[in-house]
Amino acid sequence: MTDTQKCKEYFPDATGGASGCAVKLHGRDVNVFYDDKQVLFDVNLAIGEKMVTALIGPSGCGKSTFLRCFNRMNETISSCRVAGRVELDGFNVRDIDVVELRARVGMVFQKPNPFPKSIYENVAYGPRIHGLAGTSAELDDIVTSSLERAGLLEEVHNRMNELGTGLSGGQQQRLCIARAIAVNPEVILMDEPCSALDPIATARIEELIDDLCQNYTIVIVTHSMQQAARVSQRTVFFNLGKLVEEGDTTQIFTNPHDKQTQDYITGRFG
Amino acid sequence: MTSVAFLAVFIWAFIGYYSARARALYLVGGVVRDLNSLPRYYGFFVALCILLPGFLFFFLWKSLSSFFLEKRILFFFSDRISDFSSLEVNAFLRNVPGFSDRIQSAGRGPISEKTDLLFDASVLYAHDQWLCNIALVFLTFLVCFLCFMRALHLVTPCMRARARVESFIWWVLACSSAVAVLTSIGILMSLLVQAFRFFSIVPVHEFLFGLHWSPQLSMRPDQFAGSGTFGAVPLFVGTALITVIAMCIATPIGLMSAIYLSDYASLGFRAWAKPVLEILSGIPTVVYGFFAALTVAPLIRYYGELLGLGVAAESALAAGLVMGIMIIPFVSSLSDDVICAVPQSLRDGSAALGATKTETVIKVILPAAFSGIVNALLLAVGRAVGETMIVVMAAGLAPNLTLNPLDVVTTVTVQIMALLSGDQEFDNPGTLAAFALSLVLFFVTFILNLTALRVVRKYRERYD
Numbered sequence: 030m031t032d033t034q035k036c037k038e039y040f041p042d043a044t045g046g047a048s049g050c051a052v053k054l055h056g057r058d059v060n061v062f063y064d065d066k067q068v069l070f071d072v073n074l075a076i077g078e079k080m081v082t083a084l085i086g087p088s089g090c091g092k093s094t095f096l097r098c099f100n101r102m103n104e105t106i107s108s109c110r111v112a113g114r115v116e117l118d119g120f121n122v123r124d125i126d127v128v129e130l131r132a133r134v135g136m137v138f139q140k141p142n143p144f145p146k147s148i149y150e151n152v153a154y155g156p157r158i159h160g161l162a163g164t165s166a167e168l169d170d171i172v173t174s175s176l177e178r179a180g181l182l183e184e185v186h187n188r189m190n191e192l193g194t195g196l197s198g199g200q201q202q203r204l205c206i207a208r209a210i211a212v213n214p215e216v217i218l219m220d221e222p223c224s225a226l227d228p229i230a231t232a233r234i235e236e237l238i239d240d241l242c243q244n245y246t247i248v249i250v251t252h253s254m255q256q257a258a259r260v261s262q263r264t265v266f267f268n269l270g271k272l273v274e275e276g277d278t279t280q281i282f283t284n285p286h287d288k289q290t291q292d293y294i295t296g297r298f299g
Numbered sequence: 300m301t302s303v304a305f306l307a308v309f310i311w312a313f314i315g316y317y318s319a320r321a322r323a324l325y326l327v328g329g330v331v332r333d334l335n336s337l338p339r340y341y342g343f344f345v346a347l348c349i350l351l352p353g354f355l356f357f358f359l360w361k362s363l364s365s366f367f368l369e370k371r372i373l374f375f376f377s378d379r380i381s382d383f384s385s386l387e388v389n390a391f392l393r394n395v396p397g398f399s400d401r402i403q404s405a406g407r408g409p410i411s412e413k414t415d416l417l418f419d420a421s422v423l424y425a426h427d428q429w430l431c432n433i434a435l436v437f438l439t440f441l442v443c444f445l446c447f448m449r450a451l452h453l454v455t456p457c458m459r460a461r462a463r464v465e466s467f468i469w470w471v472l473a474c475s476s477a478v479a480v481l482t483s484i485g486i487l488m489s490l491l492v493q494a495f496r497f498f499s500i501v502p503v504h505e506f507l508f509g510l511h512w513s514p515q516l517s518m519r520p521d522q523f524a525g526s527g528t529f530g531a532v533p534l535f536v537g538t539a540l541i542t543v544i545a546m547c548i549a550t551p552i553g554l555m556s557a558i559y560l561s562d563y564a565s566l567g568f569r570a571w572a573k574p575v576l577e578i579l580s581g582i583p584t585v586v587y588g589f590f591a592a593l594t595v596a597p598l599i600r601y602y603g604e605l606l607g608l609g610v611a612a613e614s615a616l617a618a619g620l621v622m623g624i625m626i627i628p629f630v631s632s633l634s635d636d637v638i639c640a641v642p643q644s645l646r647d648g649s650a651a652l653g654a655t656k657t658e659t660v661i662k663v664i665l666p667a668a669f670s671g672i673v674n675a676l677l678l679a680v681g682r683a684v685g686e687t688m689i690v691v692m693a694a695g696l697a698p699n700l701t702l703n704p705l706d707v708v709t710t711v712t713v714q715i716m717a718l719l720s721g722d723q724e725f726d727n728p729g730t731l732a733a734f735a736l737s738l739v740l741f742f743v744t745f746i747l748n749l750t751a752l753r754v755v756r757k758y759r760e761r762y763d
Contacts, residue, residue, distance in 0.1 A: 105650055107566065131653035138651075142644035145667045154662065155652040205648070212652060 052119075053078040053216060053246040054099055059113035061094050061103065068094055072113075072272045074265060081238060081247045083257035083278065086267035087293065092250045095267070096218050099248065100134040101127055117216070132159050135209030139221040141201035143193035143208070148185050151193040151204055152176060155212035171211055179207035180237050199230025206237065210245075217241065219249040223256065235260050254294055258282050266290045300432035301361075304439040308353035311443035312346040318447075319345035319454050327456050336461035344460040347467055348450035349443050356442045357435070364431040371427060372420050379416055395420050396428075490741060493734035500728045501529045506735060508532060512698035514718060514729040529732050531739070533700040537615065537708035541690060542683040544619025544704060545626055549679055552623075553630025554672065558660055560631070561638040562646075573635065580628035584688040591621035591693035599705075608705060611695070616704040618694035622686055626679045633678065637671025638664060670758030677751035681744045687712040711736050 054076040061069040069091045076082045084092040094103065101122055103109040115122045122130055132155070143151050152172045155161075162168035172189075176182040181203045185196070193204050202222055209217055219238075223231040238247060238260045251257050257264050257278065264281040266273045266289070274287040285291045323341040327333040334341075369392050373380070380388060398421040454460070498506070509530015556576070560569050596617035603610030641664050649659040665672070687710075695707035696717060718733040 100651060102647065102651060105647065128653045128655065131651055136651035138644060138647060140644055142642070142648040144645060144648065144663050154649070154654075158652065158654050158658055158662075208648075208652065 051078045052076065053117070054248070055114075055116040055119070056095065056098060057114040057116070059095065059098060059111065059115060061091065061098065061112070062110045063106075064108045068270050070270045072267075074272060074275060076246065076248055077263065078246050079242060079244070080263060081242045081249060081261040082263040082265060083261035084248065084250045084265050084267060085252075085254060085257050085293070086273075088252070090267040091270040092265075092267045093220050096220055096248060096250050098122075099216065099218055100131050100136055102136065128159075132212045133214050134216040134218060135212060135214035136218045137202070137205050137209055137220065137222045140225050141198055141205050143196070143201050143204050145192065145194050147190045148176075148193045148196070148204060149189040152207050152211045155208060159212060161212065175207040175211040176204075178210055178241070179203045180233065180240075181207055197230070199226050199233060202226060202230070202234060203237065206234075206241075210241075214245065216246040216248065219247065221250050221252060224252060231256070254282070266293060268293070300429075300436060304357060304432075304436045307436065307440050308350060308357065308443055311353065311440075311447055312349045315345040315349045315447050315450065316342035318451055322451060322454050323456070323460075326454070334456050335459050336464075340460040340464050341454050341458070343464045344458075345447070345450040345454065347464070348453075349446045352446050353439060353443045357439055360431075360435050360438065364428075364435070368424060368427050368431070372424060375423060376416065376420055391417070391420070395424050487741065490734055490738050493731055494738040497728055497731035497735045500731070501735075505529065506531055506732075510700055512714070514714070514732050527729060529728065529735075531711070531736065533698040534709060534711045534714055534736070535739075536700055536702065537694070537698070538684055538710040538712075540615050540702060540704065540708055541619045541622060541694060541710060542680060544616060545622035545683045546676070546680060548620060548623025549626035549630050549683075550676060553627045553679075554634055556627070557631040557634035557638055558664075560635050562656060562660055562664065573632070576628045577632050580625075580632065582625075584625060584686060585692075587621050587625045588688040588692035591617050591689050595621055596693050603705060610705045611707045613693055613695035613707050614705050615694050615708045618690045618692075619704065621693060622683055622689050625686070625689065626682060629682060630675055630679050633675035634668070634672050637668045637675065640671070641667045670755045673754045674751045677747050677754070681747045684743060684747075685712060685740065687716055691716065711740050715740075 052075045056072055056074045059069055059072040060067060072091075072095055074095075084096060086092050094109075097103045098111055098115045099117070099122065103111055104127070117125065117130065117134065122134075125133075144154060146154070149172055152175050153162075153168055156168060156171050162171055173182060173186075176185065181200060184200060185191075185204075193201065196204060202225075206217070206222075223234050226234065235256065238249065241247060242262075249257075249260065261278045263275065264278045265275040266281065266285075266287070268289050274281065274285060274290045276286075281290065282294055285294060320338045320342040323334055323338045324331070331338065372392070372395060373388070380391065383391065394417055398417050506529050509528060510532050511528045511530045512533050513528050560573060560576075564572065592613070596613055599614060599617050599620075600610040600612060645663050645667060646659055649663045650656075654662070690710045690713045694709065694713075696709050696713060697707045698709050698714070699706055701708065715733045715736050718730055718736075724730065
């Protein structure tokens with residue numbers, strides 16, 4: 030099956046940004062439990078390559094949990110159990126070594142969490158772990174280009190040895206994005222990356238997401254519907270652990286098929 | 300009698316509490332909102348106004364009355380004790396109260412010539428004391444009553460009772476911390492004074508840099524003994540040797556068990572393992588001491604001899620090993636706390652980059668917890684330096700200047716104990732040396748704690 034055919038199959042309603050893409054991530058019948066409590070019910074979702082997919086929905090609807098299935102971060106929570114199949118490029122993520130998987134699928138968290146190390150060391154952390162740089166010059170290159178692509182280089186190029194935790198909130202979040210990029214991932218998962226930031230820092234991150242989707246597949250969980258509308262090509266609406274509706278962002282926001290989706294985006298609940 | 304007066308104060312305070320509450324409510328017709336403070340604060344205020352003066356009066360009266368009773372006896376019997384020395388007068392005064400108690404319980408009994416004066420004095424004393432106590436009860440009652448009336452009068456709806464009770468609590472807390480601080484300062488002062496007395500006999504440099512320690516002095520002029528040399532270096536070296544051995548055991552094991560507990564162990568295991576570890580640190584050190592002396596030291600000797608090493612029956616190694624075991628819970632519990640305090644978001648961030656658990660621990664968590672771990676280790680060193688019982692029992696008393704862990708050594712604390720146990724006079728350098736050693740110990744632990752504090756402060760600023 031060609032990419033375009035795949036695309037037709039999974040994104041029948043696709044227009045504009047989603048056309049001509051391949052499926053990068055695929056969740057099939059994903060059920061997630063915390064102890065005995067089920068938080069996700071039979072979620073099926075394909076996510077296209079090199080585009081931005083936004084997951085929206087009220088708090089506690091399971092969208093973050095779903096996001097964390099893709100890089101197996103749910104495994105760090107001992108009470109969490111994931112059933113079903115989650116694929117990266119058609120391979121079950123459980124068959125991929127977790128170190129390799131997380132190098133290919135990077136993640137940015139809700140609260141900026143730079144390590145208490147220098148700016149340089151924060152970005153160099155991933156490449157060092159994965160042995161991506163043979164020499165220190167190569168490492169310097171990776172660090173500089175990652176900061177560049179995260180739009181942070183200009184602000185920090187003369188203070189690479191200062192602590193990453195000393196930056197402002199928005200800069201810290203861009204540092205975390207640079208840190209994720211430095212490992213050269215294929216996918217970047219973003220879990221409400223702007224919820225702790227002010228509008229200006231948020232705008233910078235959104236610009237950055239726009240740039241990054243040229244090269245990376247981005248999945249972003251957000252509470253801000255304006256943000257979903259601004260940055261994403263596809264939008265997926267979750268409610269009460271179920272995938273309610275997915276579609277092109279313009280379609281979801283202008284002409285939702287489902288009543289729940291309509292209520293949510295018009296602000297009638299959630 | 301005394302207890303009646305004591306009880307009276309409490310009863311009055313009790314009455315004061317409830318009357319003030321009732322009065323406050325009565326004054327506003329039961330509408331609590333019209334009061335400045337909740338009714339119970341008026342109650343507390345009046346109760347305090349009774350308790351404080353009541354007890355102050357009680358203790359003042361007690362101390363003053365015993366002073367005047369003595370004066371009265373001295374005055375009354377001045378002709379009969381005129382030929383007493385001052386020591387004898389003091390002894391006489393000390394015996395009177397006890398003697399009067401005895402007569403009251405057992406009657407006069409057989410009286411000798413010598414006890415005649417004591418008997419007369421004690422009869423007078425008992426009588427005076429009875430009067431004093433009656434007066435005490437009566438006056439305490441009166442004082443409390445006056446305070447009660449006065450304080451109750453102060454209770455008005457606009458009185459700021461809550462603020463007054465709060466300021467009273469401020470004073471109580473401030474006084475408690477003042478007691479803690481002043482006691483430490485007092486102890487330090489007494490150490491300083493005695494140490495200076497020592498240093499006027501033995502020069503400082505001889506004490507700090509001398510290589511021989513034999514504090515035995517002749518107790519009597521005709522006794523033959525060494526003249527006493529006070530070079531404390533062997534003690535310092537012994538202390539350092541045992542501390543180093545202990546830390547070599549405690550640091551890796553304590554730290555690794557802390558890492559295991561915080562990041563690797565299941566929640567269930569951690570839930571019971573951590574309290575158990577903390578209980579371990581509550582074992583009295585004397586128990587560790589005989590464990591060291593009876594089990595570890597012979598074992599070390601046995602294996603040492605198998606290897607053809609000359610091992611003393613008591614050795615620095617035995618004491619250091621057991622002391623290390625003693626400190627493990629201390630190190631691991633404190634380190635576990637700081638490691639757990641490293642935010643989960645850092646662990647997640649590292650894991651999301653593909654780091655393994657071990658990489659995360661080594662590269663992120665340990666550096667982030669660094670200040671806390673250093674702090675824990677320095678506190679542990681402080682404990683090791685100050686530990687006495689284990690060394691007494693397992694390492695011996697011989698002040699050898701050696702770095703051989705298989706030899707007998709002694710430490711600063713052990714020597715302090717040895718110098719001050721038994722009958723000692725406080726004017727010979729042998730006893731005073733204990734104060735000089737204590738001063739050194741104090742400064743070492745002081746500097747350790749200060750360093751710990753600075754490390755924590757410096758790195759805490761950097762981390763959050």
